[in-house]
Amino acid sequence: MLYPLLFKTITKPKVWGREVWLLSGYGDEQSVVDNGFLKGNSLGEVLEVYMDELVGGKVYDRYGMLFPLLFKVIDANDNLSIQVHPDDEQAAAMLSEGDVEQLGKTEMWVVTDATDEASIVLGFARQTNAEEVKNSLAENTIMQLMQTVPVKKGDVALIKAGTVHALCKGTQVVEIQETSDITFRLYDYNRPGMDGKLRELHIPQALQVLDYSAMPHPLVDVKGTRPVANVVNDSHFTTNRLHFSSPLQRDYAPYDSFVVYIGLSGQTDIVYEGGMETLKAHQVCLVPAGLPDIQLVPKGECELLETLIVK
Numbered sequence: 001m002l003y004p005l006l007f008k009t010i011t012k013p014k015v016w017g018r019e020v021w022l023l024s025g026y027g028d029e030q031s032v033v034d035n036g037f038l039k040g041n042s043l044g045e046v047l048e049v050y051m052d053e054l055v056g057g058k059v060y061d062r063y064g065m066l067f068p069l070l071f072k073v074i075d076a077n078d079n080l081s082i083q084v085h086p087d088d089e090q091a092a093a094m095l096s097e098g099d100v101e102q103l104g105k106t107e108m109w110v111v112t113d114a115t116d117e118a119s120i121v122l123g124f125a126r127q128t129n130a131e132e133v134k135n136s137l138a139e140n141t142i143m144q145l146m147q148t149v150p151v152k153k154g155d156v157a158l159i160k161a162g163t164v165h166a167l168c169k170g171t172q173v174v175e176i177q178e179t180s181d182i183t184f185r186l187y188d189y190n191r192p193g194m195d196g197k198l199r200e201l202h203i204p205q206a207l208q209v210l211d212y213s214a215m216p217h218p219l220v221d222v223k224g225t226r227p228v229a230n231v232v233n234d235s236h237f238t239t240n241r242l243h244f245s246s247p248l249q250r251d252y253a254p255y256d257s258f259v260v261y262i263g264l265s266g267q268t269d270i271v272y273e274g275g276m277e278t279l280k281a282h283q284v285c286l287v288p289a290g291l292p293d294i295q296l297v298p299k300g301e302c303e304l305l306e307t308l309i310v311k
């Protein structure tokens, strides 16, 4: 019988800081189970055997053998490139035979740490167009078109495919995204990469998928308070923030979806029919769709993100 799965993390040093992949079914960069009798198996291998029992019938019908979401912690010691991602349809049109199977990329950030001056780039500051963006790149004035938003711990941003964005220096986020690694870099501050050369830009592709409308209120207005607040309800994922200090019953039967917990602070036991696992901060746990009844029993105060596919 399946049980809540814990995973080994994958750490990736970057020119601007560090990424830790908490849960990945992307290509051959698969997370590996770290508990129970499936220990040592990759997420892809578990999905191949358990299929809908792992992800839910509806999710399996939609995504097949592709685990649809990717979970990361991103530490930005420097500004990330100004970038944009395609949507599912655009990503599918780009795939050639033999390519790694992947989706478009809608992503969300939950800020888990931020310096006083921390900010993100999200959307254009005003309505613009491809011509103007191209010219401002040539004149090195592109940053004047960007909307820069100060962020603090707890803030949430939903970045739909097509939205120009960048994480900036001094920000740590948990990122929840579709399983995809297609990034079109629009601008990289003329900064050299790890090998000392300028990193490749993808300006024509970026211009093709950019949403040129202005985005006046980019941060998410989190609804509700404790113990359950809905953070995002998108067609690609639904995420709630659970903040609790006494046991919390969760019933996922109506959703027919896997559930992923990410520990933000504190520690909780995840009690299911047949046993118990413990989740700590910055750990991830994948609850199979076949286990719809879960009780969370915290040790003191506990905060975590709960993500599933509802729509």
Ligand SMILES: [Zn+2]
Binding pocket: 083, 085, 107, 165
């Ligand atoms: Zn991105």
